[in-house]
Amino acid sequence: MKEHVITICNGTACINKDVRGLQNILEEQLVKLDLQDKVKINVSGCLGMCDKGPVMIVYPGYTIYGGVTEKDITEILQEHIINKRPISRLAIQEDNLFNRFFRIFGDTKFFGRQMRIALRNCGIIDPENIDDYIALRGYEALAKILTDMTAQDVIDEVKKSGLRGRGGGGFPTGTKWQFTADQINDQKYVICNADEGDPGAFMDRSAIEGDPHTILEGMIIGGYAIGANKGIIYIRAEYPLAIKRLEKALADAEAHCLLGKNILGSNFDFDIEIRLGAGAFVCGEETALIRSIEGRRGMPKPRPPYPSVSGLFGFPTLINNVETWANVPVVILDGGSWFSTVGTEKSKGTKVFALAGMVNNTGLIEVPMGTTLREIIYDIGGGLPNGKQLKAIQTGGPSGGCLPAEYLDTPIDYESLAKAGSIMGSGGMIVMNEDVCMVDVARFFIEFTQSESCGKCTPCREGTKRMYEILTRIIEGKGMPGDIEKLERLGSMTQKASLCGLGQSAPNPVLSTIKNFREEYEEHINEKKCRAGVCKALLNYVITEKCIGCGACKRVCPVDAIDGNKKQMHHIDNDKCIRCGMCMNTCKFGAIIKS
Amino acid sequence: MTTPLETLRKKRAESVNRILQKGYLANTRVYVGMATCEIAAGSKDVMEVFQNAISTGKVKDVYLSQKGCAGRCNLEPTVEVVEAGKNPIKYGKVTKERAWDIITKHIINGEVIEEWVIE
Numbered sequence: 001m002k003e004h005v006i007t008i009c010n011g012t013a014c015i016n017k018d019v020r021g022l023q024n025i026l027e028e029q030l031v032k033l034d035l036q037d038k039v040k041i042n043v044s045g046c047l048g049m050c051d052k053g054p055v056m057i058v059y060p061g062y063t064i065y066g067g068v069t070e071k072d073i074t075e076i077l078q079e080h081i082i083n084k085r086p087i088s089r090l091a092i093q094e095d096n097l098f099n100r101f102f103r104i105f106g107d108t109k110f111f112g113r114q115m116r117i118a119l120r121n122c123g124i125i126d127p128e129n130i131d132d133y134i135a136l137r138g139y140e141a142l143a144k145i146l147t148d149m150t151a152q153d154v155i156d157e158v159k160k161s162g163l164r165g166r167g168g169g170g171f172p173t174g175t176k177w178q179f180t181a182d183q184i185n186d187q188k189y190v191i192c193n194a195d196e197g198d199p200g201a202f203m204d205r206s207a208i209e210g211d212p213h214t215i216l217e218g219m220i221i222g223g224y225a226i227g228a229n230k231g232i233i234y235i236r237a238e239y240p241l242a243i244k245r246l247e248k249a250l251a252d253a254e255a256h257c258l259l260g261k262n263i264l265g266s267n268f269d270f271d272i273e274i275r276l277g278a279g280a281f282v283c284g285e286e287t288a289l290i291r292s293i294e295g296r297r298g299m300p301k302p303r304p305p306y307p308s309v310s311g312l313f314g315f316p317t318l319i320n321n322v323e324t325w326a327n328v329p330v331v332i333l334d335g336g337s338w339f340s341t342v343g344t345e346k347s348k349g350t351k352v353f354a355l356a357g358m359v360n361n362t363g364l365i366e367v368p369m370g371t372t373l374r375e376i377i378y379d380i381g382g383g384l385p386n387g388k389q390l391k392a393i394q395t396g397g398p399s400g401g402c403l404p405a406e407y408l409d410t411p412i413d414y415e416s417l418a419k420a421g422s423i424m425g426s427g428g429m430i431v432m433n434e435d436v437c438m439v440d441v442a443r444f445f446i447e448f449t450q451s452e453s454c455g456k457c458t459p460c461r462e463g464t465k466r467m468y469e470i471l472t473r474i475i476e477g478k479g480m481p482g483d484i485e486k487l488e489r490l491g492s493m494t495q496k497a498s499l500c501g502l503g504q505s506a507p508n509p510v511l512s513t514i515k516n517f518r519e520e521y522e523e524h525i526n527e528k529k530c531r532a533g534v535c536k537a538l539l540n541y542v543i544t545e546k547c548i549g550c551g552a553c554k555r556v557c558p559v560d561a562i563d564g565n566k567k568q569m570h571h572i573d574n575d576k577c578i579r580c581g582m583c584m585n586t587c588k589f590g591a592i593i594k595s
Numbered sequence: 596m597t598t599p600l601e602t603l604r605k606k607r608a609e610s611v612n613r614i615l616q617k618g619y620l621a622n623t624r625v626y627v628g629m630a631t632c633e634i635a636a637g638s639k640d641v642m643e644v645f646q647n648a649i650s651t652g653k654v655k656d657v658y659l660s661q662k663g664c665a666g667r668c669n670l671e672p673t674v675e676v677v678e679a680g681k682n683p684i685k686y687g688k689v690t691k692e693r694a695w696d697i698i699t700k701h702i703i704n705g706e707v708i709e710e711w712v713i714e
């Protein structure tokens with residue numbers, strides 16, 4: 001019976017301090033002391049205590065040992081495991097907000113590579129109970145700034161953290177706060193963008209449903225920093241549970257004097273209200289979102305002026321994404337300098353992704369910036385099911401691109417993904433295997449954007465529509481030479497001439513698939529062939545020599561496309577065939593194949 | 596004058612107290628995932644099974660709570676059983692029937708049902 005688990009941090013810093021060597025010694029010692037049946041060793045990703053490494057955590061009890069040496073190992077086993085006396089000399093008290101998650105979840109492969117900052121409480125606390133949040137240092141960041149930080153201190157801390165917007169654009173958050181704070185105006189607004197319009201994305205919904213108070217706390221801190229007293233959460237009506245939990249959180253926070261007049265006895269007032277969106281992709285774009293709150297039609301307007309200068313009702317407005325807000329309390333409590341140790345040079349902190357598609361472990365993950373696609377797909381995602389080969393990775397949803405398998409070692413950060421031809425976006429990540437047709441994927445996304453285009457500017461309205469038509473024609477086997485070039489020209493014009501990010505990014509799925517999978521487009525157009533067997537019009541069913549002429553296929557064919565005499569090989573007339581596949585499913589001899 | 600930090604510290608002590616009063620230090624704590632995705636996968640039924648087991652007195656000394664999504668989409672609904680002095684156990688794809696088995700085998704008899712444990 002295992003009685004203890006020792007989790008060994010395998011973050012880079014600990015590995016540099018030879019944690020692997022220590023693990024070998026630990027394993028030897030376990031055998032020597034005859035403890036191997038009692039102690040299970042787990043390895044985790046970075047536990048975030050890099051300066052205290054090598055780090056080991058002994059469960060139960062969550063005793064964290066830092067700076068462990070060879071000599072300490074014997075002592076830990078003798079004293080802690082055998083004599084049940086944790087060693088206070090070696091134990092470290094680390095109460096970073098984020099790593100509590102790992103003391104509960106860090107022992108599985110799926111969670112080991114992750115690092116939870118924005119989602120630190122998701123899946124741990126009861127989201128409808130404010131006591132749970134407060135008990136885990138909730139609202140302490142707010143209390144801290146109200147006690148001993150000026151508005152400028154707060155902004156400086158956010159700047160120091162290097163935090164960038166998680167809604168897609170990646171704009172430096174501290175800089176945006178500074179712009180809005182610098183505006184002199186009695187009325188300012190803070191907005192939380194919870195529109196989340198990308199198909200398949202559910203990061204923001206889960207973050208709100210799992211831990212609504214962290215969003216409120218972030219927004220109140222933002223309000224204090226820029227000098228605003230009014231916050232608005234713009235969330236789509238399609239998220240009823242998230243809305244319900246937000247409403248409960250707002251009421252509870254107000255009852256606890258954490259929202260409203262004289263927050264926590266200070267002279268700072270702040271209110272938050274919820275506005276429901278009807279669920280249009282374009283309303284996630286900040287200027288369209290602001291118009292939608294104003295009660296006007298959700299259409300973007302040219303920037304500048306940026307919302308930080310002239311936003312909601314013409315007043316300076318700070319707008320950030322849900323995940324951006326969720327990071328703010330951690331930046332304040334654990335400090336901007338700590339936050340900036342996570343991630344890469346230009347992309348700090350973590351990013352939440354909705355991992356989906358043909359991967360064993362689909363799910364919501366949060367990884368440090370700089371984690372490679374390979375680590376996400378194979379270590380966290382557990383690889384592809386059924387032994388299939390990876391063909392492409394789609395990131396950034398309808399505004400992003402498809403990267404082929406060669407890009408597996410690309411680190412996840414704003415610049416590297418852009419350089420590879422995709423974008424970080426808000427965090428959708430779809431894994432595709434060989435059964436996926438890239439032309440079909442491009443058409444799927446452009447079908448979405450062309451129907452979500454608000455129609456205000458011509459390049460987006462017409463460009464997306466025409467691209468959709470050309471892609472449809474290619475898929476239906478009516479592609480013409482020159483279509484690829486036409487798509488490229490249309491795509492680049494739409495990118496350059498559209499008014500807002502919707503049109504500017506809509507061609508990305510098309511252009512990136514042309515760039516990386518051009519031969520598939522060529523096959524569709526020139527050879528009328530779809531190698532993935534997805535595009536129905538390009539499929540031919542063929543009867544092979546295995547046919548014994550039983551006539552079963554002929555009888556099920558709904559359009560009489562099969563001909564042949566009894567006991568002789570049959571044939572399919574491809575002009576009549578509607579590619580329903582009934583014949584193939586009926587044939588008992590495996591004589592009918594797709595080609 | 597009390598500072599906001601002092602006010603909050605007091606609030607935290609009260610919050611912790613309320614959580615303890617709800618029975619947090621029970622021998623067994625059970626968490627059921629209750630986000631939109633988990634509910635869609637059937638976690639409301641699972642929650643009901645645990646609620647019934649507690650209200651009818653079938654299990655004693657159990658603290659039941661909901662939680663948000665931990666991210667294991669393909670394994671939902673998830674249930675976590677935390678017992679004093681033991682490693683937390685996470686179960687995946689929990690149905691009504693599985694919930695009953697978790698109650699009778701794991702919570703009452705202390706046998707972990709390895710087959711459903713999320714590794």
Ligand SMILES: Cc1cc2nc3c(=O)[nH]c(=O)nc-3n(C[C@H](O)[C@H](O)[C@H](O)COP(=O)(O)O)c2cc1C
Pocket residue numbers: 164165166167168169170171193194195196197198281282283284285286287319320321322324426500501502
């Ligand atoms: C078509 C379109 C859709 C967008 N949808 C969202 C969205 O759903 N959520 C979001 O936070 N930002 C969205 N954005 C980005 C916002 O315009 C804005 O940059 C963001 O809310 C700023 O917050 P951040 O700096 O915290 O990322 C969208 C942009 C475009 C062009």
